Amino acid sequence: MEIFTIKKSEEGKRLDQFLMEQKHWPRAFFMKALRTKKIKVNGRKEEAAFRLSAGDEVRSFVLEKRDAVRPVRILYEDENLLVVYKPAGLLTLDITGKEKDTMLSRVSFALLQKGGVAAYPVHRIDFNTEGLLLFAKTEEIRDLLGRLIRDRKISKSYLAIVLGKIEPGHGTLTHQIFKDAKKNQVFVTDEPVKGSRTAITEYERLAYRSGLSLVKCHLITGRTHQIRSQMAYVGHPLLGDDKYGVKTTNRSYKEKRQLLCSAEISCDFGKEAGPLSYLAGTRWSVGNVGFVKKYFGGQ
Structure with missing residues (x-):
């Protein structure tokens, strides 16, 4: 009880x-x-x-099968928020209520074990994307973190493996993206079209080996499938990404999900963060990423 x-x-x-x-x-x-x-x-x-x-x-008086709830990898926690690692193949949350095992349910259970504080997801990453997520412990902190993300005072960087040698070695991708909600897919254009929104991604090639590039991507905007669709549009789809990439190539590497990781979250704010100002300049990193080690030796 x-x-x-x-x-x-x-x-x-x-x-x-x-x-x-x-x-x-x-x-x-x-x-x-x-x-x-x-x-x-x-x-x-x-x-x-x-x-x-x-x-x-x-x-x-509900009895839950708590032994079925898997542990959560917590990288940081204080009285206001948590930074956690989401594995690939897990929903951040499920608004339909059909899926009980989500990152939200796992974090909620972890907090329940510590005293029953609620968990509020601040943002999401795709089902087959791994990496860092922010969870707030109150609605007020959730709203504040959401505003800081929208104001680009909290930045997020990703690691990805893409096909080919992306040139130049660093740059900025600026496109228009519009979403087909029925297909859960986005389309990229150079010029604005009805319903499109600007998508901006900064990238840097960290390594190249055997026809694959390890790329670090910094999101300036946060559109649906932004990195996946933009990289595919410029001819360098993510390895493992069947939706925007090359399925036959993915299968030749035996990869069935996009090799993409939300690898770093940085707090680029100052006093404007109010009760979170103590985190100014803080950066959280996921550490070792399995697919990076697999293809680039942990570089």
Whole structure:
């Protein structure tokens, strides 16, 4: 059994909203728990829309298979946020509620073990992309981190392996990107078209070996599939990327997912970060990346 005592700051929240924030259950799972009287407020069964008051006691009698939850690699944690590593092949979160094993569920469980603080994802990376993610411990810090990212006060750099020797060795890719939501795919053009948005990526070739380039990419904008689509557009698709790359080449290397890693997050802000100003100048790095070691010896 778990017990949650409603704080003044949580007053007025619906029962379903509060528990979904705390537990990140799929909605169908929550509704079944409510229907079977495994959720009670002050000892009584209430409806999902019940508005909570400060001091209310919410009890969950739901038994979860916690041994199935995998551990989280935490690179940094303080009272406001966490920096964690997401492996490839895992969703950051699932808004449909169908997938229970996500990075959000894993981080939430890790925090629950430490005292029940909620986890709030700040940004996402693709299912088949690995690397660093920021999670906030309050909604206020989540919103602040989101604003700092939008204002380019928090920067993100990626490592990728692309086909061919990208020339020049460093530069800036500036294109227009528009998204086909039905296909979950983006298209790149040189000139603006209806619905397109500017995408800017700075890149540097770190190494070249046997027809492959190891590239570091710094995102100036954060569009969907930005690095993958822009690199493919200039003739250097990511190794393993079937959506934008060359499937036959990927299979010849026995790669079934794009070799892309969110490798570094930097705090480029100062006092404008308010309660997070103490992190000014901080940089977090993922460390060794498996696919880099595989193709470039850990360079």
